[in-house]
Amino acid sequence: MTIAIIRFGGSNCDRDTYIALEHLGFDSEIVWHEDGLPDDTSGIILPGGFSYGDYLRAGAMAAHSPIMDEVRHASDDGTPILGICNGAQVCCEARLTPGAFTINERARFQCEHVNIRVETTDSPWTANLEVGDVLEIPIAHAEGRFEADDETLNRLTADDRILFRYCTADGEVTDEANPNGSRDNIAGLLGRHPHVAVMMPHPERATLPDLGLTDGQGILTGVAESLTV
């Protein structure tokens, strides 16, 4: 039983994720994308970074690596999957999750702490949290502005698939609290299956107490009970 952390050429948060999971007591393994998923994969994380130098669009190249077919099958089999930052971009490009993460409204790379509000707990990744909880977590991206058409957005809302929204420290969802111009302040969302989640903020950077923030722990530990054997 292991959480597979998929490394593409240009991933750079794979080791951070490994260390965060180790700190929380999970077995995990960094897997080179060409080697395929380990047989005992019980959860999958697509980490942050700049796979393939963000050529074409962030995540576009990695989304077509053959390992993504395995990820798709695993998602249909109930394996919890989390795409973080570049991993979120990869999942949207691979159409595991709807919409797209594209260039920030202010057209620059942003590395800062943000607040996000939990919008649903109908996912293993937020099962340990409460709706309305506010988490302080870092972002580090240039292409994090969530875009989706009205129909997609309405469907996400109706199906309770919006996972996190950017908010103030008090949990208010405002334009000022939206760091990148994401539609409806969306910072994270769920795929067709609620166990497939993507988010632009980095929970693995808010897990080790030595690094200051620990609000990411609840996201990573939430999955423990849902890990398939």
Add this chain to the structure above:
Amino acid sequence: MGQYTATLTVRLKAGVLDPEAKTTERALGRLGFEVDELRRADRFEIDLEADSASNAADRVDEMAERLLANPTIHDYAVEIEER
């Protein structure tokens, strides 16, 4: 088999914000150019062999749908020329 050059133009759908285009527009303004609006697009030139021009266009359509464009945010247009 004929030899063709396909030109694929990928642009953001109307209404999708393009921060790079806005920034570029402002930079032109600083240089003294008066611009009503600037739009930006990616252009791919693809040499390929196909049975016919329409077959070549179909293949480039598929390339756009599967990789070169993101249908969530992009529109695209394909032009085919014999080479």
